[in-house]
Amino acid sequence: MSHYDVIIIGAGAAGMFCAWQAGLRGRKVGLFDHSKKIGRKILISGGGRCNFTNIHAGPQAYVSNNPHFCKSALSRFTADDFISIVKKHRIAFHEKKLGQLFCDDSAEEIVAMLVGLCKSVGTHFQLDCYVDQVQQNQPSGFEIETNHGRVTCESLVIATGGLSIPQIGATGFGYKIAEQFKLKIVKPRPALDGFVFQNKDLAHYADLSGLSIDTIVSADGADFRENILFTHTGLSGPASLQASLYWDNGNPLSINLLPETNAFDWFCQKRKQGAKAEYKNLLAEILPKRFAEKFCSWYQPQSMPAEISDKDLQEFCEKLHNWQVIPLSTVGYKKAEVTRGGVDTNELSSKTMEAKKVPGLYFIGEVVDVTGQLGGYNFQWAWSSAFAAGEYV
Ligand SMILES: Cc1cc2nc3c(=O)[nH]c(=O)nc-3n(C[C@H](O)[C@H](O)[C@H](O)COP(=O)(O)OP(=O)(O)OC[C@H]3O[C@@H](n4cnc5c(N)ncnc54)[C@H](O)[C@@H]3O)c2cc1C
Missing domain, CATH: 2.40.30.10 (Translation factors)
Known part of the structure; x- marks a missing residue:
């Protein structure tokens, strides 16, 4: 049975960013996704050009049952922080309107950057990976059963996003795990869909x-x-x-x-x-x-x-x-850019994204009840919440 310090389920925006952050701290990270292709939602975002952040990103642009929850993460990893990474990778971008930053060429550049960052710290990608069961070990850690075998880890990060666009692999996996561990969920519903x-x-x-x-x-x-x-x-x-x-x-x-x-x-x-x-x-x-x-x-x-x-x-x-x-x-999940609602923020630490009742279990990105307006805010939440968890897992 393989052992990782950190297993992240969901190799989307939040999952990859968290894997990189944790890897920078020397953690051995396994990044699992049921899809065969990495970052499919990033690839279709912003009309194929990925509106990767918004220079005005701040708590006012987010909807949540607790509007204060996102403040800490957003202030510790800001739009400027992400922009400097994009610049370092020489990805050309422009402001389209209202502070929305898009790649000049293609969203593929953001995916390539994230994959490269993960690989640079030794992240082990496991694609086409279906998680059957998650079990909490005593005194700590988790055991996970997948179609590739059983694995164990100290920290488990759920980064499986929301229910929007099931055609490209969105599932309610994150909510199921929250329910398994008796964490409350704010009723999910489609949003940014007209x-x-x-x-x-x-x-x-x-x-x-x-x-x-x-x-x-x-x-x-x-x-x-x-x-x-x-x-x-x-x-x-x-x-x-x-x-x-x-x-x-x-x-x-x-x-x-x-x-x-x-x-x-x-x-x-x-x-x-x-x-x-x-x-x-x-x-x-x-x-x-x-x-x-x-x-x-x-x-x-x-x-x-x-x-x-x-x-x-x-x-x-x-x-x-x-x-x-x-x-x-x-309109519904088939067209919705995001899912409003998700894991109740009262269940999570705003500093680390760790579940208060379940040490070692973290939720980041869209699966959490923090949803941004249109215009790059949702990716910024993915980066900021992933950074917050990545410093602790
Ligand atoms: C058409 C469209 C355009 C968008 N454009 C923008 C934009 O320009 N700017 C912006 O800020 N936001 C945009 N968004 C929203 C943004 O894409 C999401 O908010 C963001 O991707 C959320 O990141 P995440 O990592 O939490 O989830 P995701 O990026 O959705 O990643 C979740 C990952 O988990 C995997 N997964 C799901 N279920 C399982 C499971 N059971 N087992 C294993 N793996 C699983 C998925 O395959 C996926 O790789 C757009 C969304 C859509 C649908």
Whole structure:
């Protein structure tokens, strides 16, 4: 039976980074993954260019039942720390927008860098590796049964991520291990996946598919100023993805369709100028024509713009600034970039990521109930939480 100081299950972003950190401390590390290919999620991230961090990464960009939990790890390994590693490896990158850093060429460079770092410290990769059983040894350590045989270790790190994109190997393994050791879980659910319209709304919105509008989308107290994109079934685009991280089932989304324009003042101005055009034609000056027509077919007031009372105009403009949509659901794990929820942070040390009740058992990355907004924050959590554990395992 082989013995390792540290076994990490999940050779994704967090798993590889932790393996390197632990290896730097001279620990003998086994990195196990059921996939035959390393870092598949990194490879598809950021449209193939991996948005590997965000220069504004900080606790404000994360959702968790305990918003303070991520502070310690994020402050001990920052976006700048990861950027300096990327620079050292001469990986060219650029800021796309809002502090989001992407590789100029390909996400493959990030995977190659992580694999190289792991190999430089002697990490033993075991791919195509299925873990059947995990057992705690007395007085310490773990015994793990896999399709490659039994192994033992002092520290066991669970870095198997969330449930998003099962097509490329996501599983609920981490949650199963947490349950086995009686650790609480915050109910996982898909996030950063946009919205599906209710059936009754589908017919209304279906022919808007492909249309993109600059908006502010608000959901459950969070506001995002970016585009929404109408799809055949609902709303996508960055503002919708961001809102889906905060949205709770049954609640409305409030969409400001004119974030740059005070609609009431704008229409008053038009009225003053004696504009005779219909609402849909006027609105088409500041919103896409297809949407303006649709919107007016739902909400157009009785009187023409030239004759409307201030009160009726206010009401119409309020709908433009606070258009309410109640989605049926978010899109689901097949499209979700992340899984919100996970291992309850109350069960873990924020300093080391070790389970308080189970010495030697660690959880890092997306499997933990810390979920970042769109824009490089989730990888930063993977690096920071992996660094925190890597210093102790
Ligand atoms: C399409 C898409 C695009 C994304 N783009 C970005 C982006 O640009 N920037 C950003 O910050 N975030 C992005 N994310 C989110 C980001 O990829 C994840 O948050 C991050 O990869 C989480 O790292 P992790 O190591 O915790 O989990 P993962 O990277 O998911 O790694 C988990 C590993 O565990 C393995 N595993 C799972 N179950 C088992 C099991 N039972 N036994 C053995 N091994 C197992 C998996 O094969 C995988 O290798 C994106 C996600 C998706 C789906």
